[in-house]
Amino acid sequence: MADMKISPALSASIAAVGPLGNDKKANDTKNMSAADQMDFKAALTQELDKTKAAEEAKGDKPILKFSSHALERMNSRGIFFTPEQITKIEQAAGKANQKGGKEALIISDENALIVSLKNNTIVTVMDKAGLKQSVFTNIDSTVFA
Numbered sequence: 001m002a003d004m005k006i007s008p009a010l011s012a013s014i015a016a017v018g019p020l021g022n023d024k025k026a027n028d029t030k031n032m033s034a035a036d037q038m039d040f041k042a043a044l045t046q047e048l049d050k051t052k053a054a055e056e057a058k059g060d061k062p063i064l065k066f067s068s069h070a071l072e073r074m075n076s077r078g079i080f081f082t083p084e085q086i087t088k089i090e091q092a093a094g095k096a097n098q099k100g101g102k103e104a105l106i107i108s109d110e111n112a113l114i115v116s117l118k119n120n121t122i123v124t125v126m127d128k129a130g131l132k133q134s135v136f137t138n139i140d141s142t143v144f145a
Helices: 008-017 034-058 068-077 083-098 128-132
Strands: 103-107 111-116 121-127 141-144
Touching: 068 121, 083 103, 083 111, 083 141, 111 128, 121 128
Parallel strands: 103 141
Antiparallel strands: 103 111, 111 121
């Protein structure tokens, strides 16, 4: 199962809602009145909505993660990415996402990737030799990175 990632802005927004850390009273919802629980939920929801709107306005998208299948393919095919290449791939995925894509084929200089934009997950990776033998289905966008 993939790790869930929380952006720094979201983490800061959650912290701004109030003390939740080791404060037993803050964590013990049994001792909170129904009104207090609703106030907390409303405040948390409001902060999360603000953060989400701010991130969308800036165009920030969660970092892409690799599926276990993609990692296996990379390992078996000897494919590795530099941080600069990952940045280009993320930018290409962002472009496809902005255009309403759901599943994208991203083609770089040496490799091709299928990316689930809905899940921000790289589904599979292949090298140029694999491109010549492949048929791509269920993609709705292609981006050259």
